[in-house]
Each structure stands twice: as structure tokens, then as C-alpha cells.
Amino acid sequence: MIELNPIIELIILNFSIGLIVTISLNIEVGFLRIPQFGRLLAVIAGAxxxxxxxGRILALYLGLPAGIEYSDHMYNARIVLQIDNWLSQNPLLSVCIFLFSLILAAIIGGIxxxxxxxxxxRLKGAYLGITLLTFGEILASIAWNYPHLVGGTTGIFVINPFKFIGKGVSSLITLTILAIAILLFIYSELLARSPFGRMLKAIRDSEVAAEVYGKDAVKARSQTLIIGGAIAAVAGALWT
Known part of the structure; x- marks a missing residue:
């Protein structure tokens, strides 16, 4: 098993997460010039x-506390440890849980x-940017001040679906995140060269002209926000 230097791991991890967030921003801002100061919203939602x-789903399945106790720092570590020990004996299920978490994050981000x-x-320019930023700050405030969700300022432990690997798990997680970032980058490049991507750029350059040719700018803006939100939420999920 490959074991990377901890500093190299940290650099790769930060680069990968930053790349994914940048991809989501590029799809919205670069393709369509949507003022996006609220990227925090989707990233936090994914996290x-x-x-x-x-973790709560698995806790319920195993008959462990999944309510308020799950987010209580006095019980959370013990509950997560039991879940991790169970997952370490079920590698296939562990991988499925990892994929499920990413897919669920993407769905939530898309929503x-x-x-x-x-x-x-309804809004354009700075007004839209400020509105989206406000939404992100509201969600962050809820996460920080409502401890029954994810432990508030104390935080909680999260399950480790890669524990079955044993030695070198940290490096494998880092490389997995890098691989996902590269795949999303390839996706964004293919999207840019697709008819949909060219339509977005046409709307960006001249919305009126694009609408004259039958392009629905409102629908395109909605679809772009869904795609960008889904990708940003994946970044938040991986960062967690």
C-alpha cells in the first residue's frame, strides 16, 4: 500500500478539494457569468x-443511538467506532456507503x-451574489448553533468507509479524492465542448441574441446552478 508523506497528503488534499470547488465555480461563473458568492452554501450542505x-442510517441498522445522542460528543466517538469496526469487516458495503454519501451530497447540492x-x-449582478452569500451564511449558522445536527461548534466524528484497508488508509483516501477531482475536471472540459456548454457561452456573450435563436436563458441558468451545486456539494462531502 502506498504511503505518502503527511505534508504531500495535505497538499494533494487541499489541491483536490480546491480544484473541485473551482470547477463548480467555472461552470457557473465562467460559462454563464452567474455572480457566485454563495458557493459556501452547497459546500456546507455536502459536508x-x-x-x-x-452514520445515522448505519447506527439505526445496527441498533445504536441515532438521534440526539449521535451528535453528542459524549457518545458520538463510541458510536462511530462501533460502526467503523463493523464496516471494516464489510469492504463491499463500505465502498457502497462511500459512493452513497457522494451521490446523496450531489443530489442535495443539485436541489x-x-x-x-x-x-x-429575479436578480442579477451583485444583488444575486449577495443573496446567495446570505443563504450560505444562514446554513453555516444553523450548523454551528444547532448541536443536534452535527455537534455544533464541537463537531462530531464521521464514519470511515475505508477502515477495512488498514495501513496506508490516509494516503488511499487522499489519492481517491484526487482521482475524483481529475474525473470532474475531465467532465467539465467535456461539458464545455458539448452543445450545452456552447449554448451557455452563447448566452453569456449575448443573452438577447441567444434568445432570438430560441435558447431558453432561464432554463439554462437553472441547469447550470444545479450542476455547479452538485459538484460543490461533492467537494464538501470529500472534505469532511
Whole structure:
């Protein structure tokens, strides 16, 4: 098993997460010039999803506390340790849980993007950017001040779906995140060269001209926010 230097791991991890967030921003800002100061919203949603949902589902399945006790720092470490020990004996299920967490984060991020599409239709420029930033700060405040969700300021431990690997697990997780970032980068490049991507750029350059040719700018803006939100939420999930 490959074991990377801890400093190299940290550099790769930060680069990978930053790349994924940048990809989501590029799809929204670069392709369509949507003022996006609210990227925090989808990233935090993805992180909360990983911290709050998969572990609780497994806790329920194993008959462990999954309510308020799960987010209580006095019980959380013990509960997560029991789940991790069980997952370490079920490698296939562990991988499925990891994929489920990412897919769920992407869905939640996409929903947030869809909800953000409404103000994106009504607002433009700095007004839209400020509105999206406000939404992100509201969600962050809820996460920090409502301890029953993800432990509030104390935080909680999250399950480790790669514990079955044993030695070198940290390096494998880092390389997995890097691989996901590269795949998303390839996806964004293919998207940019697709008919959809060219349509977005046409709307960006001249919305009026694009609409004259039958392009639906409102629908395109909504779809772009959904895609960008889903990718950003994946970044939050992986960072957690």
C-alpha cells in the first residue's frame, strides 16, 4: 500500500478539494457569468450530509443511538467506532456507503442549486451574489448553533468507509479524492465542448441574441446552478 508523506497528503488534499470547488465555480461563473458568492452554501450542505446522514442510517441498522445522542460528543466517538469496526469487516458495503454519501451530497447540492435558480431568475449582478452569500451564511449558522445536527461548534466524528484497508488508509483516501477531482475536471472540459456548454457561452456573450435563436436563458441558468451545486456539494462531502 502506498504511503505518502503527511505534508504531500495535505497538499494533494487541499489541491483536490480546491480544484473541485473551482470547477463548480467555472461552470457557473465562467460559462454563464452567474455572480457566485454563495458557493459556501452547497459546500456546507455536502459536508453536513456526510456528517449527519450515513452514520445515522448505519447506527439505526445496527441498533445504536441515532438521534440526539449521535451528535453528542459524549457518545458520538463510541458510536462511530462501533460502526467503523463493523464496516471494516464489510469492504463491499463500505465502498457502497462511500459512493452513497457522494451521490446523496450531489443530489442535495443539485436541489440547493435548483432552489437558488429562483433568485437567479429575479436578480442579477451583485444583488444575486449577495443573496446567495446570505443563504450560505444562514446554513453555516444553523450548523454551528444547532448541536443536534452535527455537534455544533464541537463537531462530531464521521464514519470511515475505508477502515477495512488498514495501513496506508490516509494516503488511499487522499489519492481517491484526487482521482475524483481529475474525473470532474475531465467532465467539465467535456461539458464545455458539448452543445450545452456552447449554448451557455452563447448566452453569456449575448443573452438577447441567444434568445432570438430560441435558447431558453432561464432554463439554462437553472441547469447550470444545479450542476455547479452538485459538484460543490461533492467537494464538501470529500472534505469532511
Amino acid at each position: 453536513i450530509n456526510v456528517a449527519a446522514i450515513p 440547493i442549486g435548483y432552489l437558488c435558480a429562483y433568485p437567479a431568475i
